[in-house]
Amino acid sequence: MSYETIQVTPSTPCIGAEISGVNLALPLQERQITELRQVIADYQVIFFRDQALDFDSHQRFGRHFGELMRHSGVAGLKEHPLIVAIHADADSKYVAGENWHSDLTCDAEPPMGSILYLHTVPEVGGDTLFSSMYAAYEALSDRMKAYLEGLTAIHDGEHVYRPITDDPSKRFPCSSHPIVRTHPVTGRRGLFVNRSYTTRINGVSKEESDAILSYLYAHCMNPNFQVRFRWRPHSVAFWDNRCTQHMAVWDYHPQVRSGYRVTVKGEKPA
Numbered sequence: 001m002s003y004e005t006i007q008v009t010p011s012t013p014c015i016g017a018e019i020s021g022v023n024l025a026l027p028l029q030e031r032q033i034t035e036l037r038q039v040i041a042d043y044q045v046i047f048f049r050d051q052a053l054d055f056d057s058h059q060r061f062g063r064h065f066g067e068l069m070r071h072s073g074v075a076g077l078k079e080h081p082l083i084v085a086i087h088a089d090a091d092s093k094y095v096a097g098e099n100w101h102s103d104l105t106c107d108a109e110p111p112m113g114s115i116l117y118l119h120t121v122p123e124v125g126g127d128t129l130f131s132s133m134y135a136a137y138e139a140l141s142d143r144m145k146a147y148l149e150g151l152t153a154i155h156d157g158e159h160v161y162r163p164i165t166d167d168p169s170k171r172f173p174c175s176s177h178p179i180v181r182t183h184p185v186t187g188r189r190g191l192f193v194n195r196s197y198t199t200r201i202n203g204v205s206k207e208e209s210d211a212i213l214s215y216l217y218a219h220c221m222n223p224n225f226q227v228r229f230r231w232r233p234h235s236v237a238f239w240d241n242r243c244t245q246h247m248a249v250w251d252y253h254p255q256v257r258s259g260y261r262v263t264v265k266g267e268k269p270a
């Protein structure tokens with residue numbers, strides 16, 4: 001695929017690309033938007049350096065890829081409810097996204113993507129790992145692919161968000177999704193279960209479900225499917241939740257890592 005308005009440097013043979021030649025703080029041209037839509041479909045997660053996003057430009061950029069949505073697990077900023085703060089410092093007891101996951105798969109319509117802008121990062125550490133669920137699916141044996149065909153699994157937000165909410169009346173989503181998902185843009189198939197939200201395969205015993213899910217979770221973490229993004233201040237990562245998983249490495253305590261995230265609405269997995 002060739003691009004005219006952006007420069008694209010692939011990060012690994014199977015996932016990720018660094019994009020340059022575009023200033024996300026400015027309104028984008030139609031051709032740039034088309035190419036950025038293509039490049040996220042082609043690479044699953046894309047990275048930008050030296051961006052200076054404020055709340056308006058962050059949201060404007062996100063809206064080129066779909067409607068923005070409120071996070072169903074944590075509250076957005078008071079004045080900007082579609083923006084979630086991602087922040088860790090010496091007082092943090094946990095950080096967002098420490099375990100492998102795809103965002104909010106507990107939702108009936110999990111997000112298409114998430115766009116994270118970090119303005120402050122530790123000098124070293126605080127990387128984010130991304131894994132390609134296309135690569136994970138394609139590497140399964142034909143027998144395992146046949147076994148998974150048509151199976152669905154439960155994705156629950158309760159155990160993820162209950163420990164970090166102080167509102168006992170709040171209810172968190174729980175949904176059932178196909179284990180193998182077809183991407184609505186590329187038509188490629190990918191695994192769609194993750195250690196954070198997926199609790200149970202429907203229609204098989206708990207023992208069988210536990211065994212298959214632990215095999216799949218370990219399989220998804222194969223380094224051959226991954227890219228590891230090393231943040232610098234004012235970098236942006238934009239990942240497609242429909243074909244990737246990610247985890248944030250918290251190896252920098254007590255240092256500060258801080259920024260903002262918007263979430264782009266998705267569709268019911270098919």
Ligand code: SIN
Nearest residue numbers: 086096097128247248
């Ligand atoms: C997240 O899971 O959204 C957080 C990712 C990160 O902080 O790198």
